Amino acid sequence: MTLRDVARASGCSVATVSRVLAGTRPVGADTARRVRAAAEKLGYRPNHAARALRGRATGTVGLVLPQITNPFYPALVRELTHALHAEGRAVLLADCDDDPVAEAEYIDDLLARRVDALLVIPADERRSRDAVAAAAAQVPLVLMDRDCGPGVADSVAVDNSAGMALVLGHLAATGRRRVWFVGADGTASTAAERRAAYAAGAAALDEGAAGRIALGDFSVAWGRAAVDLVWEARPDALVCANDLIAVGALQRLRELGADVPGDVAVTGFDDIPMAALAAPGITTVRQPVPELAAEATRLLNHRLAGDDGPQRAVRLAPDLVVRESSAPRSTARGDGQHARAASGRATEVPVPRQVP
Amino acid sequence: MTLRDVARASGCSVATVSRVLAGTRPVGADTARRVRAAAEKLGYRPNHAARALRGRATGTVGLVLPQITNPFYPALVRELTHALHAEGRAVLLADCDDDPVAEAEYIDDLLARRVDALLVIPADERRSRDAVAAAAAQVPLVLMDRDCGPGVADSVAVDNSAGMALVLGHLAATGRRRVWFVGADGTASTAAERRAAYAAGAAALDEGAAGRIALGDFSVAWGRAAVDLVWEARPDALVCANDLIAVGALQRLRELGADVPGDVAVTGFDDIPMAALAAPGITTVRQPVPELAAEATRLLNHRLAGDDGPQRAVRLAPDLVVRESSAPRSTARGDGQHARAASGRATEVPVPRQVP
DNA sequence: ATGCCCGTTGATAACGTTTGCCGAAATGCA
DNA sequence: TGCATTTCGGCAAACGTTATCAACGGGCAT
Numbered sequence: 192m193t194l195r196d197v198a199r200a201s202g203c204s205v206a207t208v209s210r211v212l213a214g215t216r217p218v219g220a221d222t223a224r225r226v227r228a229a230a231e232k233l234g235y236r237p238n239h240a241a242r243a244l245r246g247r248a249t250g251t252v253g254l255v256l257p258q259i260t261n262p263f264y265p266a267l268v269r270e271l272t273h274a275l276h277a278e279g280r281a282v283l284l285a286d287c288d289d290d291p292v293a294e295a296e297y298i299d300d301l302l303a304r305r306v307d308a309l310l311v312i313p314a315d316e317r318r319s320r321d322a323v324a325a326a327a328a329q330v331p332l333v334l335m336d337r338d339c340g341p342g343v344a345d346s347v348a349v350d351n352s353a354g355m356a357l358v359l360g361h362l363a364a365t366g367r368r369r370v371w372f373v374g375a376d377g378t379a380s381t382a383a384e385r386r387a388a389y390a391a392g393a394a395a396l397d398e399g400a401a402g403r404i405a406l407g408d409f410s411v412a413w414g415r416a417a418v419d420l421v422w423e424a425r426p427d428a429l430v431c432a433n434d435l436i437a438v439g440a441l442q443r444l445r446e447l448g449a450d451v452p453g454d455v456a457v458t459g460f461d462d463i464p465m466a467a468l469a470a471p472g473i474t475t476v477r478q479p480v481p482e483l484a485a486e487a488t489r490l491l492n493h494r495l496a497g498d499d500g501p502q503r504a505v506r507l508a509p510d511l512v513v514r515e516s517s518a519p520r521s522t523a524r525g526d527g528q529h530a531r532a533a534s535g536r537a538t539e540v541p542v543p544r545q546v547p
Numbered sequence: 548m549t550l551r552d553v554a555r556a557s558g559c560s561v562a563t564v565s566r567v568l569a570g571t572r573p574v575g576a577d578t579a580r581r582v583r584a585a586a587e588k589l590g591y592r593p594n595h596a597a598r599a600l601r602g603r604a605t606g607t608v609g610l611v612l613p614q615i616t617n618p619f620y621p622a623l624v625r626e627l628t629h630a631l632h633a634e635g636r637a638v639l640l641a642d643c644d645d646d647p648v649a650e651a652e653y654i655d656d657l658l659a660r661r662v663d664a665l666l667v668i669p670a671d672e673r674r675s676r677d678a679v680a681a682a683a684a685q686v687p688l689v690l691m692d693r694d695c696g697p698g699v700a701d702s703v704a705v706d707n708s709a710g711m712a713l714v715l716g717h718l719a720a721t722g723r724r725r726v727w728f729v730g731a732d733g734t735a736s737t738a739a740e741r742r743a744a745y746a747a748g749a750a751a752l753d754e755g756a757a758g759r760i761a762l763g764d765f766s767v768a769w770g771r772a773a774v775d776l777v778w779e780a781r782p783d784a785l786v787c788a789n790d791l792i793a794v795g796a797l798q799r800l801r802e803l804g805a806d807v808p809g810d811v812a813v814t815g816f817d818d819i820p821m822a823a824l825a826a827p828g829i830t831t832v833r834q835p836v837p838e839l840a841a842e843a844t845r846l847l848n849h850r851l852a853g854d855d856g857p858q859r860a861v862r863l864a865p866d867l868v869v870r871e872s873s874a875p876r877s878t879a880r881g882d883g884q885h886a887r888a889a890s891g892r893a894t895e896v897p898v899p900r901q902v903p
Numbered sequence: 904a905t906g907c908c909c910g911t912t913g914a915t916a917a918c919g920t921t922t923g924c925c926g927a928a929a930t931g932c933a
Numbered sequence: 934t935g936c937a938t939t940t941c942g943g944c945a946a947a948c949g950t951t952a953t954c955a956a957c958g959g960g961c962a963t
Contacts, residue, residue, distance in 0.1 A: 193919055204943050209921060216922095219941060236659040240599035241919035244948045249596065250660075254640075259625050262820065265615045272615075272642050276653070281660055284610075284640040286628050297632070303592040304606075304637055411824060438824055445826055464618065465821055468767060468794055470801055549949055560913045565951060575911060597949035600918050 192235055201229035212237070243305060251281050252491070253301035255294060257314040257337075257379075259286045261409075262435070262463040263478070264312070267335070270484030271310060278488070280307070291315045295322035302329055308491050313339040315378045331494030333487050338380035342502065345494070347487040350506040351381060351460075354476035355388035357511035358430055358458050359396060361474070365519045367428035367456055368397045373417040373440060374432035376406035385432045385460060393430075407436075414439020422447065427455055428517070434459035434466040437473050441516065456517035472514030479507050548591055557585035568593070599661060607637050608847070609657035611650060613670040613693075613735075615642045617765075618791070618819040619834070620668070623691070626840030627666060634844070636663070647671045651678035658685055664847050669695040671734045687850030689843050694736035698858065701850070703843040706862040707737060707816075710832035711744035713867035714786055714814050715752060717830070721875045723784035723812055724753045729773040729796060730788035732762035741788045741816060749786075763792075770795020778803065783811055784873070790815035790822045793829050797872065812873035828870030835863050 194205045201208065203222060210216045211226040212235075218226075229235075243249040252275055256264055272282045283301055287294035294314050299322075301309060308331040313319035320340045326332055327344040334346035362370060372389040375382035386404065393400035405420050407413030414436035421429070431437035437459030444451055451457055451471055459466050462477035486505050550561045557564065559578060566572045567582040568591075574582075585591075599605040608631055612620055628638045639662060641653035650670050655678075657665060664687040669675035676696045682688055683700040690702035718726060728745040731738035742760065749756035761776050763769030770792035777785070787793035793815030800807055807813055807827055815822050818833035842861050 194921095195919080205920080206922080206944075207942060209919095210942090213921075217940080222942085238600070238919050239660045240596050240605060241948090242921080243596035244594070244600050244918090244950090245920040245922090247948075251639075259621045259628075260820075262618070262621075265618075265621050268640070269615050269642050269644075272640055273644070276641070276656075281656065282640050283607075284624070284628060284638050285632070286625050288625075288629070300632075300637065304595045442824070442826060464616075465824065468798070468821065469824075470798060470826060550951095551949080561949090562913060562915090562951080563911085565949095566912090569951080571951080573910075578911085594949050597918090598951080600920090600948090601950040601952085603918080 192233065193238070194235075196233055197226065197230045197235050200233060201225040247305070248307050249305050250279060251283055251304070251306045253283045253285065253298070253304075253306040253309045255285045255287060255297055255301070255309065255311045257287060257289050257294075257312055259284075262465060263336075263433075263461045266480045267484060270481050271487065274484050274488045278492070287314055289314050291318035291322070294319055298322050298326045302326060306330060308332065308495060310335055310487060310491070311339075311344075312336045313379075316340060316380045316383075317378055331491055333490050333494075335483065335487055336381065338384075338504075345490050345503045345505075347483055347490060347505045347507070348381075349476075349478045349483065349509050351384035352388040352391070353506075354460060354478075354509040354511075355385055355430075356392050357476060357509065358460075358474075359389070359392040361511055361513065361517065362428050362430070362456060362458070363396050365456070365517065367517075368400070369403075369424070369426050370396055370400045370428045370430055371403045371405060371421045371424070371426040372430045372432070373405050373407070373414065373421070373436050375409045375413070375436075377408050379409070382409070382432060389430060409433050409435055411435050411439035411442070414441075415443040418443035418447070422449075429455060429457045431457065431459050434461045434463045434473060434475055437475065437516070438465055438469055441469055441471075441473065451516055452518050458517055462512055466512075467514070469516075471516045471518075474514045474517035475512050477510040477512045479509060482507050548589065549594070550591075552589055553582065553586045553591050556589060557581040603661075604663050605661050606635060607639055607660070607662045609639045609641065609654070609660075609662040609665045611641045611643060611653055611657070611665065611667045613643060613645050613650070613668055615640075618821060619692075619789075619817045622836045623840060626837050627843065630840050630844040634848070643670055645670050647674035647678070650675055654678050654682045658682060662686060664688065664851055666691055666843060666847070667695075667700075668692045672696065672736045672739075673734055687847055689846050689850075691839065691843055692737065694740075694860075701846050701859045701861075703839055703846060703861045703863070704737075705832075705834045705839065705865050707740035708744040708747070709862075710816060710834075710865040710867075711741055711786075712748050713832060713865065714816075714830075715745070715748040717867055717869065717873065718784050718786070718812060718814070719752050721812070721873065723873075724756070725759075725780070725782050726752055726756045726784040726786060727759045727761060727777045727780070727782040728786045728788070729770065729777070729792050730760060730762050731765045731769070731792075733764050735765070738765070738788060745786060765789050765791055767791050767795035767798070770797075771799040774799035774803070778805075785811060785813045787813065787815050790817045790819045790829060790831055793831065793872070794821055794825055797825055797827075797829065807872055808874050814873055818868055822868075823870070825872075827872045827874075830870045830873035831868050833866040833868045835865060838863050 194208050198205045198208045208226050211218050211223045275282050285297035287297050291314050309326055310333055311323055312335050313323055323339050324343050332344045334344050336348050338346055374386045390401045405417045418440050429440050437457050440457050449455055459473045459475035462475045466473040466475045550564050554561045554564045564582050567574050567579045631638050643650035643653050647670050665682055666689055667679055668691050669679055679695050680699050688700045690700050692704050694702055730742045746757045761773045774796050785796050793813050796813050805811055815829045815831035818831045822829040822831045
């Protein structure tokens, strides 16, 4: 099952067989036919290890995640693996369990395994920086979803500001004024970006809205706790920084006997599967997951093809998915109406990009 | 950054360096120290490709999934990758999108990449069989979660019969009699096992219960549809074959104005995150995910160590997690009480195993 | 003192590919 | 026909490891 065997069976040299199979150089038509027939008959499969050793490319991409159990990531992993497999690449998966130290080890291991490139969703904006920067110096690396400080590597993510603007616009249009933001103060860049976008846009709703911010983490438990903190202020809308928070808020509001959306609207971010399945369905910002994956692999391929132009930060426009949790009145069930917002259209900003 | 460099820097031969670093043969104490120092200083990392080529082991395991977006799998993937990484192995991930043809291709690709072993959750009990059997002939292979016909490979899964028995026992104890099973007729082995276990155990509840079976697929949509099918029969409990079905059923029941658990109890299977977060929380059978992963890697390691004993089918005992959806009366919120059911204790049955 | 053994080390041959280089044959052109 | 040029195929050298084999030297027994 090696080139030698195919060479013997087809009566020519290993070099010729290699050329036929790789198509690197023109080869006589009948020779090529004989070789292909022999390879087929013997069921020859090239040895990736040998190829990697000789050619210094493994056909492998490392995918480093903070938490595969975060319900937003499975869909992203799915799209990424499909896109990469379609190009003949395999995906080495590493779940670092939200620990930047483990993350650094995994990145190191993947580099030692000679991945051709890395896709990284950094666990921590600050503490992931060094490991990511070091890795980016060795192989093409694209950051996804979260950022990692300016100038570290190419990155692809949703436009968090645009998403938050969609939410605030929707709430304004449906007459909500006493709005609170339930966010996260963690070190993931998404937390800061969404919070900043809220603060920037909320002033248009109500004088005090920009200041009505409660910060915890991206969890259901925090969503529940946040309701207890802000409930006595009688908000008419809770803008949650992601869907998990929204799910928790919804739970707690139900327990308190609040009417959603009658008394208070609740919105999320990401559009994880649970957002559609909660009762009431959660109005949220849908990340264009397939486009994110496509954009990331496109960027990776450019780099692998030798493009060493300036770093890029691609931001994709999200959709607003309106469901019952923010309806003005009771609405028929369904997957909601999507605010057409040029979904998935890419905006590319130079690095360092200015957050307006 | 190769052995040659380390050899030069430490003033000895590549052979010696290799021996020091691999620890395959005793080496003089001071030589070893010099070598280690040099390796450290130069930041030497062994080249996995070369090692794989020479030693015919890549330190890599392939993980083939039917659907990473199925909410039960992320937790399993997490545990598996952690366990394997802890042993110094890397994980090649393949998501075949529930398509046995794609699955066969992925398996083929992983074999061509010379994975040391495979972990497979087969997409289809029948149509995955050939590809899995062929792969199992080449490398150690452990089936997980779902089976693939008798005698194909080692397998690790939850004891579906025991889980269903826990559910039925709980419903019996809380006085439910007009029970319906909402299951799946798909080709995943779990569908058949759970259905058979229900049919076997339901007779103890009520004369007709064993026959009250509605079959669709493992989806939220089917759960909703099933309620419309069985609702006029006024069931007092719906035993759903997995949590997604239960979520759908719960949604539809709420829309119909039914009181859960007052009018009707609903139970699920798997204990996906959504089960705890639904309102009311869903009583379900918790799969011992960490134990499943540990058992699978243990089996794999045995095979990799050369054990060629008879095939094994490990079945782990699940827990019952009682939540509000099956409470006799209204209950305080919480994560439910767990019926202690010797969770995770392994039962090993010879293959082919008899389903009683 | 000679021979032997053991502990340590080095040289070297693989592993399966790709590729630069060269020779041979075939073709084009004069 | 002779020479230049192209086309095609083979040889052999890498890529970085590990394993085999032999060599070398010192200690020990005879």
